[in-house]
Amino acid sequence: MIKRSQFLIFIIILNSVFTFAYDLIVFYSSLNIQSWSYIHEALSLSNVVLFFLYLRKQPLGSERDVQKNLKSFILLLAVLYVVVIFLKFLFKSEFTVGTFPREPADEYSLIFSNLISLTAVFLITPILIILANLIKYKYKKSTNFFFTTALLAAFAAIVFTIIFNIPLNFNFSRNDVSTEMLILGNGLFVLSIVSCFFLSLRNSWITYLSRKEKISYFFISAAVVIFIIYLNDFAFYPAVEVHSLSLGLFTNMSWFFLVIYTTMASLSLLTHLPTARVFERKMKEVSSLHNLSRVISAELDFDKLIRLVTEMCTEVLDSKFTWLEIYDDKSQELQVISSSHEETGSSASIKQSPLKDISKKIIKLRKALVINSLQKEERLKLKSIHQQNIASLAGIPLLNSNGRLLGILYSTKAAAFGFDPDDINMLEAYANQASTALENVDLMKSSLERERMERELQIAREVQMRLLPQDTPQISGIEIETLTITAYEVGGDYYDFYSLNEGSMGIVIGDVSGKGTSAAFYMAEAKGIIQSLARIFKSPGDILVETNKLLYASIEKKSFISMLTCFLNVKEKYFKFARAGHCPVIHYSAESGKTSILQPEGIAVGLDSGRIFDAKLEESEISIAPNDILALYTDGLSEARNAMDEEFGENRLSGLIENNAEMSAASMKDLLIDEILKFLDGENLHDDLTLLLIKIQ
Numbered sequence: 001m002i003k004r005s006q007f008l009i010f011i012i013i014l015n016s017v018f019t020f021a022y023d024l025i026v027f028y029s030s031l032n033i034q035s036w037s038y039i040h041e042a043l044s045l046s047n048v049v050l051f052f053l054y055l056r057k058q059p060l061g062s063e064r065d066v067q068k069n070l071k072s073f074i075l076l077l078a079v080l081y082v083v084v085i086f087l088k089f090l091f092k093s094e095f096t097v098g099t100f101p102r103e104p105a106d107e108y109s110l111i112f113s114n115l116i117s118l119t120a121v122f123l124i125t126p127i128l129i130i131l132a133n134l135i136k137y138k139y140k141k142s143t144n145f146f147f148t149t150a151l152l153a154a155f156a157a158i159v160f161t162i163i164f165n166i167p168l169n170f171n172f173s174r175n176d177v178s179t180e181m182l183i184l185g186n187g188l189f190v191l192s193i194v195s196c197f198f199l200s201l202r203n204s205w206i207t208y209l210s211r212k213e214k215i216s217y218f219f220i221s222a223a224v225v226i227f228i229i230y231l232n233d234f235a236f237y238p239a240v241e242v243h244s245l246s247l248g249l250f251t252n253m254s255w256f257f258l259v260i261y262t263t264m265a266s267l268s269l270l271t272h273l274p275t276a277r278v279f280e281r282k283m284k285e286v287s288s289l290h291n292l293s294r295v296i297s298a299e300l301d302f303d304k305l306i307r308l309v310t311e312m313c314t315e316v317l318d319s320k321f322t323w324l325e326i327y328d329d330k331s332q333e334l335q336v337i338s339s340s341h342e343e344t345g346s347s348a349s350i351k352q353s354p355l356k357d358i359s360k361k362i363i364k365l366r367k368a369l370v371i372n373s374l375q376k377e378e379r380l381k382l383k384s385i386h387q388q389n390i391a392s393l394a395g396i397p398l399l400n401s402n403g404r405l406l407g408i409l410y411s412t413k414a415a416a417f418g419f420d421p422d423d424i425n426m427l428e429a430y431a432n433q434a435s436t437a438l439e440n441v442d443l444m445k446s447s448l449e450r451e452r453m454e455r456e457l458q459i460a461r462e463v464q465m466r467l468l469p470q471d472t473p474q475i476s477g478i479e480i481e482t483l484t485i486t487a488y489e490v491g492g493d494y495y496d497f498y499s500l501n502e503g504s505m506g507i508v509i510g511d512v513s514g515k516g517t518s519a520a521f522y523m524a525e526a527k528g529i530i531q532s533l534a535r536i537f538k539s540p541g542d543i544l545v546e547t548n549k550l551l552y553a554s555i556e557k558k559s560f561i562s563m564l565t566c567f568l569n570v571k572e573k574y575f576k577f578a579r580a581g582h583c584p585v586i587h588y589s590a591e592s593g594k595t596s597i598l599q600p601e602g603i604a605v606g607l608d609s610g611r612i613f614d615a616k617l618e619e620s621e622i623s624i625a626p627n628d629i630l631a632l633y634t635d636g637l638s639e640a641r642n643a644m645d646e647e648f649g650e651n652r653l654s655g656l657i658e659n660n661a662e663m664s665a666a667s668m669k670d671l672l673i674d675e676i677l678k679f680l681d682g683e684n685l686h687d688d689l690t691l692l693l694i695k696i697q
Contacts, residue, residue: 008054012121015043015050020114023243027110041162044244047121055129063133066205070217073130077227080123084235087115093239100167101241101248113243120240120251128254131261138204150195150257157188158249165245189253196257200264206272214272221266228258305437306338309409313430317423319411320390324434325359326398326407334359334408362395362408368424370394373416392418396431398438406438467527473497473505477570479665479695483673485636486688492519492561493634493688496527498534503571506534508543509692510563511582511634513604518559526551526561526605540565540578541619548580548605548613560606564632568624568694575630576621580605580613583635584650588657590627595654598622628696629657629668636689640676643683648676665695 022040055061063069091112094105104110135143161167166185209217232255241248306324313322323339362369371393390412398406409431413419419427472480484493492512497505508530512519529550533543543565551561564582568575577585581604588595601618624630631653640648656675660668672691 005054005057008050012047012050012054015047016114016118019044019244023110023114027104027107038162041244041246044117045158045246045250047118048125048247048250051121051125052129055126060126061129063130064137066134066137066208067213069130069133073127074220074224076123076127076130077224077231080119080127080231080235081227083119083123084116087112087119091115095238095242100165101245102238104242109239109242113239116236116239117243117247120236120247124251124254127258131257134205135199135202139202143199143202146195146198150192150199153188153192153195154249154253157185157192157253158246160185160188161249162245192253193256193260196253197260197264200257200261203265203268206265206268209272211273214269218266218269218273221262221269225259225262225266228255228262231255231258303338306434309430309434309437310338313409313411313427317411317426318413320414322409322411324398324407324409326438327405337407358393358395359408362397363405366397366399366403366405368394368396368428370419370424372419375416390414391416394419394424394427396424396427398431398435400435400439406435409434467524468495469497473499475503475505475570477503477697478568479693479697481665481669481693483669483691484689485685487636487685492523493636493690494523494526495632495690495692496530498531504567504569506540507566507568507632507692507694508563509582509632509634509690510561510605511636511688511690513558513560513562518556522551522555522559522561525554526563530565538567539619540567540576541617544578544580544602544605544617545610545614548608549610551606552609555606560604562604562635566632568630570696573624574621575624576619578602578617578619580617581607583633583638586629586631586633586650586654586657587622588629588631588654588661590625590661593658593661595658597650597654624696626696627661629661629665630692630694630696631657632692632694634688634690636685636687637676637691639687640680640685640689641683642679642681648679652679665693668695669693 019040022036060072063072091108093109093112095102095109095113096105104113132147135147164181164185166181206214232252236248236251236255238248240251310322310324313319321339323336325334326337327333328335358369358371374391374393392413392415394411396409396411398409400406409427411419411423411427468484469482472482482495484495486493493510494512495507495509497507499505510523510526512522512526526547529547530543533546537543537546544563547563555561560581562582563580564577564585566575566577566585575587577598577600579585579600579602581602584597584599586595587598598620600620601616603613603616605613607613633653638648638650638653653672656672657668660671663671669691672693676689
């Protein structure tokens with residue numbers, strides 16, 4: 001399948017062959033059919049349109065890079081001159097004088113006019129596209145209006161000239177043509193040129209050239225203007241209009257536009273030269289701040305960021321020496337952390353006692369301090385700094401978002417009064433960026449530390465959950481259900497089961513004071529001790545007494561563990577337990593249909609070395625029967641508070657068990673969970689919650 005671009009080129013070639021054949025017929029036969037001539041002109045002008053459409057799909061048609069456009073413009077202009085010179089050397093062309101349009105004197109002149117016309121189509125069209133690219137660089141809305149006006153006026157002028165055969169030469173008085181016709185044709189011509197003039201004022205691209213580029217292109221533009229002024233007479237006139245009057249007008253109007261635009265561009269380059277240095281510096285400042293902001297948002301290396309700040313200050317402000325001091329909270333002094341010079345001796349020699357006075361003044365004022373002449377500052381005794389070829393100095397405080405001093409950014413220059421207001425503004429901008437970098441580093445450290453702690457807590461939680469029984473014992477004659485909810489990532493609640501013999505089991509439940517990781521560690525230690533002691537001692541009281549002896553030596557004095565150990569014998573129908581400061585046991589008796597709260601004496605593990613603990617500890621025993629229920633829990637359940645600061649309470653728990661005693665242990669656990677959540681009504685738990693439900697079958 002033929003591509004669109006290939007099809008356009010094919011049509012252009014076909015049009016060119018047809019128009020050349022028509023020229024040959026007219027030349028040899030003197031045949032001149034008006035309708036055929038109109039077709040000839042339409043095909044000639046359509047080549048411009050077709051080649052324009054072809055170029056619009058090429059990279060040149062949408063090129064926005066100023067440098068590439070300018071280089072392409074100069075290259076095409078040079079190629080145009082080379083091709084014309086070659087064709088003139090190859091063909092000795094001559095044309096009649098006094099007729100409009102002129103006619104070729106011989107066959108070689110006819111061929112020459114056709115080739116020059118093709119050259120105009122293939123080289124002037126891309127040159128105009130390049131100018132359009134430059135004009136549309138940062139263009140305004142009115143630019144499109146002037147483009148449209150210029151094109152429509154030019155097309156109307158071409159059609160007018162073809163139909164009435166009147167040259168557009170700004171002549172408004174001729175004997176053979178009415179004044180109205182002359183005004184109409186030349187008026188359209190003038191309107192097109194005026195629109196081109198307004199388009200030539202669109203030179204925004206010049207503003208963004210560097211100073212070196214502006215100087216270079218100014219001298220180049222002067223030569224280009226000269227070449228373009230002579231371009232029409234040298235290359236196109238009268239050869240193009242001999243072949244096609246429409247193409248002749250196209251090249252003539254294009255030449256006017258090229259002359260006007262290049263002349264205005266050259267003048268604009270000249271007017272921009274005095275301010276080029278200032279603008280270039282502003283562009284460098286903006287670019288440096290943009291790059292620094294981008295790096296700060298992406299770079300995590302603090303040393304690299306700070307080094308970049310000092311290097312940019314030195315480069316953009318043309319500083320003699322730049323360094324950054326950060327306030328150290330531990331030593332409460334300013335420490336040099338980055339400088340624009342590799343010589344550490346420079347920063348060491350500059351940061352002497354005279355500079356400390358400047359630092360104190362900046363810290364007190366919390367604003368920029370500029371010393372225009374170090375030599376004249378007798379009061380601050382800065383001659384030692386001046387001897388290092390530094391004549392002026394500026395210091396900018398680095399303040400965080402809360403106004404706290406983070407450090408000071410210093411910059412120096414070799415000339416007195418070297419810092420203008422723009423320099424200070426840029427230093428303040430760099431100082432702000434450095435402050436942002438410092439805050440980002442602190443935030444990043446805090447974030448990393450928080451993530452590390454969260455990971456550790458997650459690991460601790462996983463370890464803690466593995467310490468708890470993964471399955472409940474399966475003993476004939478009882479149902480056991482458990483529930484544990486931690487208020488934080490890890491908690492201090494603990495429960496476990498240990499075997500005694502067939503038909504009986506041991507149970508322990510505890511609550512370490514405090515919350516978090518330390519509570520979990522004590523919980524793990526208690527688990528190991530209980531499991532070891534349960535193999536030796538069968539009495540719940542003895543287990544607690546020995547546990548207290550072992551834990552008292554290792555537990556912190558501010559910490560303790562409330563604990564309850566139990567022995568449940570299903571065959572002999574009794575429940576023996578001892579309570580070391582833990583929550584009471586709730587017992588529902590199926591025979592009486594009532595609950596009772598069992599709370600024997602006892603203090604928490606770890607509060608006493610043994611004498612008081614042993615004396616206070618009391619062991620109790622009750623009988624159990626089928627459908628009896630035992631509830632063991634921690635204070636996270638009984639002391640759960642709602643928004644009204646009401647506690648869930650032991651009585652509420654007892655009532656729920658008593659009123660729903662017919663339920664299975666699993667169903668009762670689900671009921672209790674729903675009631676607790678309903679009671680909390682969106683409030684968070686303030687302590688870990690553990691519940692063990694035991695129902696005798």
